[in-house]
Each structure stands twice: as C-alpha cells, then as structure tokens.
Amino acid sequence: MRPLLPATGLVLAGALLFTVLAVSAPPDPVPAAAGGPAGETLQERLQRLPGDYHGWALLGSQYVDQARVTGDPSYYVKAEGALARAARLDPRDDTRDDTVLTGRAALAAGRHEFADAAELAEQAIDVNPYNAAAHGVLADARTQLGDLPAAERAVDTMLRLRPGVAAFARASYAAELRGDQEQARTFLEYAHDDAHTPADLAYTRHYLGELALHQGDLDTADRWYTQALEAQPAYTPALAGRASVAALDGRLTEALTLYERVVQRLPLPQYLIEQGETRLKAGLPADWTLLRAQRTLLEEAGVRDDLTWAEFEADHGDPARAVRHARAEHARNPNLVAADALAWALFKAGRPEAALHHAKQATSTGWRNPLIHHHRATIERALGRTPRTTPTTGHDTRTTSATGFDPDLPALARPS
Incomplete structure (x- = not known):
C-alpha cells in the first residue's frame, strides 16, 4: 500500500x-x-x-x-x-x-x-x-x-x-485515489521536475514506476525503477519494484534473488509477505519467521498495524483472526484499503454477502487498484454475479492466482 x-x-x-x-x-x-x-x-x-x-x-x-x-x-x-x-x-x-x-x-x-x-x-x-x-x-x-x-x-x-x-x-x-490516473501522473511529473536531490529523484521515479505497474505496463515500470536506482542505488523501494515486475512477469528465480536483497536491506512486513508469496508461486515453502519477529518489534515500538495482519491471516493463516484484525483496523481507520481488507477477510471466512458491502466501499471512489477490484470480482463471482473487469487491464480477474501474481494480469499487486 x-x-x-x-x-x-x-x-x-x-x-x-x-x-x-x-x-x-x-x-x-x-x-x-x-x-x-x-x-x-x-x-x-x-x-x-x-x-x-x-x-x-x-x-x-x-x-x-x-x-x-x-x-x-x-x-x-x-x-x-x-x-x-x-x-x-x-x-x-x-x-x-x-x-x-x-x-x-x-x-x-x-x-x-x-x-x-x-x-x-x-x-x-x-x-x-x-x-x-x-x-x-x-x-x-x-x-x-x-x-x-x-x-x-x-x-x-x-x-x-x-x-x-x-x-x-x-x-x-x-x-490516484479518485481514479484520475492522468492527473496523478502529471503531479508526479511536476514532482520529478522539481526533484534535485538523489533521494527526491529516486522517490518520484519509483512512484512513476508504481503508476505504470498498476496499469500493467511492466516495461515502463521497470525502466522507472531502474532510473530510481541510478539516482540512489540504496533506494530499496525501487529494488522491490523491480522484484515485483520480475514476479508478475513470471521470472520467479530473478524475483526471489531481488527480494532477498530487498529484505536484507529493509525487512518491512510488506516486502517479507511479497517474498513469501513469490516463493509459494515458485513451488517453494514460505518462511514467515522474520515477519513474525518484525510484528513483535513493531508492537513493542507502539505501532498498531492490524491492516497487515488482517491481509496476512486472510491469505496465509486464520480467516477468523483476519476478520478481527480487519474490523479493528476499519473501526479506527475506515479508508479504502481497510475496507478491502475487511471484505477479503470476511470472504475468506465464508461470509461473501457481508464481504460485498465492504468491497463496494473499497471500490467506491474510482481508484484503479487492480487488487481491490480482483477481490470484489471474486466475491461477486462467489455470489453468482457477473464479475466486474479490472479498470486498468480490462481483463476478467477469474484467472488470477491466490497470491495475486498472474502473467495475464501483471498489474495485480498489493495496494501501494
């Protein structure tokens, strides 16, 4: 996200x-x-x-x-x-x-x-x-x-x-949150034009890559990530972006090599989950030990992150626990991502009718995030309804894997 x-x-x-x-x-x-x-x-x-x-x-x-x-x-x-x-x-x-x-x-x-x-x-x-x-x-x-x-x-x-x-x-x-990708790109281009330090250049290029990734344009995304790393080689988000591109493009060995470098530099829960999901896609076991250690460190530092654990438990753990985390997050911070997390947790817990209400909230502003639209389509399909198409790719999301990586839908990724 x-x-x-x-x-x-x-x-x-x-x-x-x-x-x-x-x-x-x-x-x-x-x-x-x-x-x-x-x-x-x-x-x-x-x-x-x-x-x-x-x-x-x-x-x-x-x-x-x-x-x-x-x-x-x-x-x-x-x-x-x-x-x-x-x-x-x-x-x-x-x-x-x-x-x-x-x-x-x-x-x-x-x-x-x-x-x-x-x-x-x-x-x-x-x-x-x-x-x-x-x-x-x-x-x-x-x-x-x-x-x-x-x-x-x-x-x-x-x-x-x-x-x-x-x-x-x-x-x-x-x-971007209101669905205006052209204006989102324009403002990022303004930011890029105004950037003079390596950190600013890396940041703006990285998010230009993110916009391209969400539109399914892997080549453009990878070019921006590469240019971000040229500006600041230590800028880990751009390296994670390149790992995402490789994973979404089916180059799983390359993706795992990149993710290993990413988590050695910056073991954020988001990156650890992406690494684990890529390992699962490659037919390898996922080791969540470091992720759980990070969770403990964050809690000890006073960070409340029910969102990450709702998403993780829904896909890799206990759906009932995912619902509890998602409800807690949504009660405090009723934003689009929290609504999507609650929808997905409820769906994985076997409650698609309740899930659809929150999936509609998550997609209510026009935000063209492929993952939240994939979740809504999956929920609608479970209820016997015709799935909506993702606004960025125009493809039906029924072929998407559980991990969110699919060569036909390269823009599917975690909200960011």
Missing part, C-alpha cells in the same frame, strides 16, 4: 498507505543547525545547546523519518523521547508550539494512530496556519481516516504554501 507521505518528514502511502510502514516521500527540508557553526549537525548543536527545545522537536521529527527509511521501529521510541524533552524545555505551553505539535502528529501517524495525528496536526495549524508540514501530516491522516475531501483540502493548502516534491506527491496520490 502506498505509504504515508511525509509531513515533517513523514509521508503518505504505500500501500503502506496508503501505507502502512513502507516508504514515504522524501522529508521536507529540516534546517539541522540554523545559526550554528558551518557544517554543524543537529545532534552537535544539541550537545552545545542542550536547552534548545526547537532543536529537540526537529530531532524528534528526524527520528520519525529514520524509522520510515530504515524500517527500524525503535526510532519511534527515540522520537517520543526527543519530543517529550522538547515539550519539557519549551518556556511556553507546549500545546502552543507548532513545531512540537507537528512532530507529535508525525509520530502518531507513524504509529498508525491517525485520529490522534489529525488532531495534533490541526492544533499545529491553529497555532501557525502557514506550517506546510502540518498540512502534510493532516492530509496523510485524513486519507487514512477515509476522509478524502478533507485530505484534498489539506493537500491544496500545502500546494499553495510550499509547492514541491512532498506536496506534488500528495496531490498525485489524491488524484
């Missing part, structure tokens, strides 16, 4: 979110040590000026971003500590400091506490309506909460305040 796009540094979504803990847009620029000696880092400034509450707030935001980039959830704990210290040191009421509030909002979003993230971002905006980063976090949180009109308003404000890669990326995702 598309991950959360950055707002202080945090981003929105893919899939996850949409996201979930995957990769986000590059962070907004953060002045590491304004007013200090040339070349001084933020950590060095705080050693020199330990009472700089503003610096501690910025450090907390940077830790949130590090959790996203490295896949190490322990950075959320560090972020919480830095932001708490900023609040203690602030000579004013910390509820009136938009930097601290924005950092806390970003941390809440990173932990998938999107209602809290939205509330904190709105408080930051009340203090400083010109805080573009806070509008970015608000857009991310409202997207995850299923309030797409409010998310688009926040994106529009961010575009007016600070047009650039982070704002254009969010605008692209908003367009």
Whole structure:
C-alpha cells in the first residue's frame, strides 16, 4: 500500500498507505543547525545547546523519518523521547508550539494512530496556519481516516504554501485515489521536475514506476525503477519494484534473488509477505519467521498495524483472526484499503454477502487498484454475479492466482 507521505518528514502511502510502514516521500527540508557553526549537525548543536527545545522537536521529527527509511521501529521510541524533552524545555505551553505539535502528529501517524495525528496536526495549524508540514501530516491522516475531501483540502493548502516534491506527491496520490490516473501522473511529473536531490529523484521515479505497474505496463515500470536506482542505488523501494515486475512477469528465480536483497536491506512486513508469496508461486515453502519477529518489534515500538495482519491471516493463516484484525483496523481507520481488507477477510471466512458491502466501499471512489477490484470480482463471482473487469487491464480477474501474481494480469499487486 502506498505509504504515508511525509509531513515533517513523514509521508503518505504505500500501500503502506496508503501505507502502512513502507516508504514515504522524501522529508521536507529540516534546517539541522540554523545559526550554528558551518557544517554543524543537529545532534552537535544539541550537545552545545542542550536547552534548545526547537532543536529537540526537529530531532524528534528526524527520528520519525529514520524509522520510515530504515524500517527500524525503535526510532519511534527515540522520537517520543526527543519530543517529550522538547515539550519539557519549551518556556511556553507546549500545546502552543507548532513545531512540537507537528512532530507529535508525525509520530502518531507513524504509529498508525491517525485520529490522534489529525488532531495534533490541526492544533499545529491553529497555532501557525502557514506550517506546510502540518498540512502534510493532516492530509496523510485524513486519507487514512477515509476522509478524502478533507485530505484534498489539506493537500491544496500545502500546494499553495510550499509547492514541491512532498506536496506534488500528495496531490498525485489524491488524484490516484479518485481514479484520475492522468492527473496523478502529471503531479508526479511536476514532482520529478522539481526533484534535485538523489533521494527526491529516486522517490518520484519509483512512484512513476508504481503508476505504470498498476496499469500493467511492466516495461515502463521497470525502466522507472531502474532510473530510481541510478539516482540512489540504496533506494530499496525501487529494488522491490523491480522484484515485483520480475514476479508478475513470471521470472520467479530473478524475483526471489531481488527480494532477498530487498529484505536484507529493509525487512518491512510488506516486502517479507511479497517474498513469501513469490516463493509459494515458485513451488517453494514460505518462511514467515522474520515477519513474525518484525510484528513483535513493531508492537513493542507502539505501532498498531492490524491492516497487515488482517491481509496476512486472510491469505496465509486464520480467516477468523483476519476478520478481527480487519474490523479493528476499519473501526479506527475506515479508508479504502481497510475496507478491502475487511471484505477479503470476511470472504475468506465464508461470509461473501457481508464481504460485498465492504468491497463496494473499497471500490467506491474510482481508484484503479487492480487488487481491490480482483477481490470484489471474486466475491461477486462467489455470489453468482457477473464479475466486474479490472479498470486498468480490462481483463476478467477469474484467472488470477491466490497470491495475486498472474502473467495475464501483471498489474495485480498489493495496494501501494
């Protein structure tokens, strides 16, 4: 799923979110040590000026971003500590400091506490309506909460305040969610034109590849992923994109080689599941040991991720447990991906009538995500109805494998 796009540094979504803990847009620029000696880092400034509450707030935001980039959830704990210290040191009421509030909002979003993230971002905006980063976090949180009109308003404000890669990326995702792929591509092209750093170039090229992948254009997707890696060889999402292309194209040995490199670099649940599913497609056993270990680490760091476990249990575990996870996620964050996860869990639990209601919600905005349309078609077919065609490929989804990989439907993949 598309991950959360950055707002202080945090981003929105893919899939996850949409996201979930995957990769986000590059962070907004953060002045590491304004007013200090040339070349001084933020950590060095705080050693020199330990009472700089503003610096501690910025450090907390940077830790949130590090959790996203490295896949190490322990950075959320560090972020919480830095932001708490900023609040203690602030000579004013910390509820009136938009930097601290924005950092806390970003941390809440990173932990998938999107209602809290939205509330904190709105408080930051009340203090400083010109805080573009806070509008970015608000857009991310409202997207995850299923309030797409409010998310688009926040994106529009961010575009007016600070047009650039982070704002254009969010605008692209908003367009994609309402089914406007041309505008989604246009905004990503704006982001690419505005990108100057290797990280920004890699990010924008990766998501141009994602758009092509969802349209079933494997060659174009692979070219964008390759160009992303040329800009930044360590950019793991693009390597995962190349692995997805190889898997969807039936080159399973190549895909597994690439996925091994991916999970060694960044063992996010999304990538571990994709690797395991590719192994199953290749006739090999899937080992979920590392996935379960990651789950424990995320829970210990305060990350609530019922979405991933709903999807995993529905396809590879206990459907009843999948329904419990999916209901919990949908109750907190009633977005399109959560609705799809609940629909699929209910279907796998033998309740297609109940599943169809949520499948209709997941496909209600025109979002051209092949997986959610595949799920709806499967549910409709089980109820004796004529399956709808996927909007991106125009093919009937009845030939799709359980893992979501099929050479005839190369765009089928997890929401991103």
